[in-house]
Structures are given as structure tokens and as C-alpha cells.
Amino acid sequence: MGHFVTLATCALNQWALDFEGNLERIVSSIVQAKAQGASLRVGPELEITGYGCLDHFLEGDIYLHSWEMYAKLLQHEDCQDILLDVGMPVIHKNVRYNCRMISYSNRILFIRPKLWLANDGNYREMRYFTPWMRPRHVEKYALPRIITEITGQTEVDFGDAVLATQDCVVGAETCEELFTPDAPHIDMSLDGIEIFTNSSGSHHQLRKLDLRLNLIAEATAKCGGIYLYANQRGCDGDRLYYDGCPLIVVNGNVVGQGSQFALTDVEVVTATVDLEDVRSYRSLMSHGLQSRTTPSYQRVHANFALSKSGSLFDPTIVPTVARPIKYHSPEEEIALGPACWLWDYLRRSKSAGFFLPLSGGIDSCSTAVIVHSMCRMVVKACDEDDMAVIHDARRAVGLTAADDYIPTDPVEFANRIFHTSYMGTENSSFDTRKRATRLASEIGSYHVDLNMDTAVSAIRDIFVVVTGKKPLFRVHGGSDTENLALQNIQARLRMVLAYLFAQLLPWVRGKSGGLLVLGSANVDECLRGYLTKYDCSSADINPIGGISKTDLKRFIAYARDEFNMPILQSFLDATPTAELEPITETYVQSDEADMGMTYEELSIFGRLRKIDKCGPYSMFIKLYHEWTPRLTAEQIATKVKNFFFYYAINRHKMTVITPSYHAESYSPDDNRFDLRPFLIPNQRYSWAAKKIDEVVAMLNNRQ
Structure with a gap:
């Protein structure tokens, strides 16, 4: 006889410090899970606070507000009669932990702290939390009074326990624990745990998803079991984009997979599975023998079952069939990931749109096409009657929720929220100006074409008046120092003009905001x-700051065909150039010539430096074996030394570099010290403000 259970996992677009909004999305996911017949719902890591609170996790208010939100969740009428696995931070014995809260119908069953913390790359969890590091150890946790008044409980188990229901055993592991060599699900499977939950805050990176999904599939392919993976989705106020893709796997086979990139804030994935499939899968002699040597987990017993009651066969319950894993190509990932990231910034920063200096080169072209992709995704979501996206789109174009505007055309929508400008000088070519104008027209941006020679001359003339010396470009006989200074005048003026136009273009068009x-x-x-x-x-913000030139070219080739934009071929054919030096009959500025290395070589240097952790010497040794005999040892040595020289003298620029979408594992982005999100949409801290107002009112009443 089959023991069929319907299980739910989800992806939520949670936002750091948006306590009330986060709670609303959690409840929505629970409602959807119950509507699909699920008896267990798993949510993302730290979903009550939002994963990206960073140094805010050091503040006591975070833990107070987390318990206040969790109290509301426990009492909510839509959150009863379903087993819930919810993520939030908890302080136990004055130590901060990243925890899973396991509850059922207005009662906390136990609290499971994270055993191993993510603490490399983009993650610094040990800056805020302490890993439990005590497998199978459980002690008592004294609940706050706000919870005791609701549940009647004064304490619950806290530690590495599992939940035993009437028909199965459920165990939790959290994000990083899946990636550890000795992952908890191995010992749990040998101790008879059939269902594993994994709540994650895993970010998007090009070509990374297959690693994550393969590990999840392998977790149960070897040991058997049912694995529910939940993940954060969206931009959480920082450089990262969490790419969702919730997953349900049974014995190594995928039976449920959510989308990796989407604008919807709540996505619930359910599957109906048979517990007996797990038990039969584990009927190997080696599994039974090894289970005898595995320490047991303390079981927290619960008087309910996840499967429906009754012993007779029910033909209305149909198990979910296995399906292949869906992956996006890297080009699709670039089209979708940064587009979703931009949408989150636009709607949550409450800006009036975007402004982009459009140079006619492939980099600004890529950024513009990503905005175009965002507009396409907005139109698609509106066409599917996603009311949250429709509401945000109306606000983005300066309308209210009461207006009936619905974006139906990406070009028309772009004209309302996307602004571009070609800022030419006497060193600009006709070709780049024409490409920029044609691209703006095709995408639909509100485009401004201007020459700024007068401003450039004015800045240069100030220097001439003050010093009595006139700098010249190299092609006119000037030194390298003069040449660089004259280029930088143009580049920095473009930044000044960009912010001027970004502030005033909405005003020019009769709109408010910046x-x-x-x-x-x-x-x-x-x-x-x-x-x-x-x-x-x-x-x-910079949507392409974590993407290599090589990948951007592939993306533009993909977009040319996928978006039916033949104009993009001209960007692929053009030679990358800054156009900051005069063009002569014998000289046209080239990026790769200026740098002394190709963009492809830069990608290789970057991966060796960051991922393979090479210094100059070990990098040279590796490249000598890879690049000879195409290059001589002297040529390779020169390239390596030049790379590290320019990397070192320009490293200071990374401390002020524009916050970029993280997409590449060798990104040099500098993000240090005061690790708080730089975009806080809830500027008034609405929930904290209400709490403050309550105290003020209480004090006033006493007086």
C-alpha cells in the first residue's frame, strides 16, 4: 500500500528588514501550499528577516521583530493544520543562530540551528551567527513571553533533532550544509529519516545552477529519500540576485522544479510522492549494515501524519511523475537574471526609471538590451494577470494603483521608464552615434543626442589659464600624462552630465522623481x-559589472536572434574603443591595444587569480603549460606581469566601483567593513516606527 504525501517548497522574493512584507509573502505561500493539498511547507533561509540583512543581524531589534512576526504567523488562521518549516534568526544563551522553526497548528515543535555556515565568497555568516557544530545534540530553549502567551509553551527543544510524525520522519539541513563533504542528510538517511528539507539563500552566478541541482539530486540518488529545496528569489538590497529554482527530488529523480528567474514574488512547487518508494529504495544490504553504525538523532514526536488517513487505495491521489531538470544557457541567464535584479531595484527604490549613457559600444548596448529584456518580462507578467507586477508597473510610470494602465508593449513601456543619451565629442565617430540612436529607437528609450565639446574645452581652458600650459593628445605631440588627462576630462564630464540628466529628464517630461x-x-x-x-x-547600479566581455558578446548574439534585433550585429562587428582620443588616418583608439591584452586573456587571468588562487608566479607556470608554443615564455611572462601591475595600481578603483550585479566568480568587486545593504526601500522602518509610537503613546498616557 502506498503512503502518498503532498509536499510543498517555494521561492520567495523577501527583502531585508521588510518584516511585514516578508510575513505577507510567507502567509501567501502557505495558503497556496494548502490549496494544492500539501501537508508540509518549506520556505527559504532567514525568510522572516530577509537573507541580506548583513550587519543588521548584529542588532537586537532584528531578533525582537522576528519573534513578533513569528507570533503573527503562529496565530494566523491560514497557517493552521500544516507542518511549517520557517527560517529566522534566534538568540540562544546570548549566542546568535541561523535557525529553522518547525511548527504545526499554533505550536512550535522544535528549533533547528544551522550546523555549518557559509563564510566565503559573497557570504560572511560567521560575522553574524555561530554554527551549532554539535551534531545530534539537543537542549532546551526558553521561549519569549510573546510566544508563551500564544502556544502555552515555556520551552522547546533546540538543536540537531528530527521530527517523527505518525507516518514518517522529517529532518532539516540548511543551505551550506548540502555543500559540505559530510552533509547531514547522509547520517539522517541512515537513521531512517525519509524527508529532508533544505532552506537556502543561494545566489545566481553564471553556470552555477547545475552544481547546486546535481548535489540535490545526488543527495537522494545515493541514500534514497525525498528532498525539498527552497530558495530566496530576487535582489535582497545588495549585489546578489537569489535565483529561486525550488526543487523536489525523490530517490535522485526530480518531480518538481520552479523557475530560476521570474518577477512573481511567491512561487510554490508541490509534488505528491510515495513514502514507500523511499523505503524500498533503501532495501540494500549495505544501507542496512551502515545504518547500524550511525549514531541516532533525537526524535521530536508529533501526533499527526503527513499522509491522508485510511488504509484503502484512493484512486484520486496520483503521484507526481519524474521530469528532466531544466537549465538556462549562460546567454539566457544574462538576459533574465540582471533583468529581474533591475526590476527589483526599480520598484523598491521607487525611482522614476533608468538613465544610461549609450556610447554605441557593446557594453552599454548590453545594459540597454538587459533593460529591454526586463520590459519584456514585465509585459509577459502583466499579460498573465500578475497584479503585483501590474501595480508596480503603474507606480514606475508615475500612475496610481487606481489607474487602468497595463503595459502591453515592451517598447512603449521602455519609453516611459528608460532614458538614454549619446554624449559625443569631436573624438566620437559617426558610426557609434548612429548605432546608439538606432538601438535607442528599437528599444524605445527616451533618447537625447548631444555634443559636449564646449564643456570639455571649458574645463581644459581653466587649466590653461591657471597654469599657462596647454596639454595635448599624444597624436598631437603630447606626453602619455597629457593624453590620459585629456581623456579623463571627457569621461568624468559624462558622469556629471549623466546625473544631471537623470535628475532633470523626468521634470522635462512633466513627471516627478529621479x-x-x-x-x-x-x-x-x-x-x-x-x-x-x-x-x-x-x-x-551596474547590471553587467560581474559579466565578462566574452559572455556579453555571446549574449548580444543570442539577443539579436531571440529578440529579433538585427541592429545588434553591428555592435558585434565593431572594434571596442573608448573614443577618447582623436581619430587620425593612421590611428584609431582600441581597448585591447590600450590594455596590452585581450578580453579573453583578462577572463583567464581573473579566474586564475580568484578561483585558482594564483599569484604571479603560479599563474605564469600554469599559463606556460597552456599557452606554449603559441606564445613564448617571455611573452607569457610579460602579459602576466603587466596584468598584476595594472591590477595592483588600479585596485583602489574597486573601493568606489558602482555596485554591480554579481554574475562571475572572479569579480574584483570590493565590499567591506560596514556590511549593510545600500538600498533600504523601507526608509521609514515602518514596523519599528509603529513599535516606537506604541512606547511613546504608553509614556504619554502615564504622564
């Missing part, structure tokens, strides 16, 4: 420092 300035420096230029500090690469 625009977010978009940057368009790719990860390789940042790595090499091939950009002017405080030039037009200085912006509010």
Missing part, C-alpha cells in the same frame, strides 16, 4: 582597472 543611473563597465575592465575613476562607469 532616475537611477546605470553603469556599463564589464567585469574584465574592472579587473584590469581599464576605466576612469568617477567617470560614466560611476553610477547607481
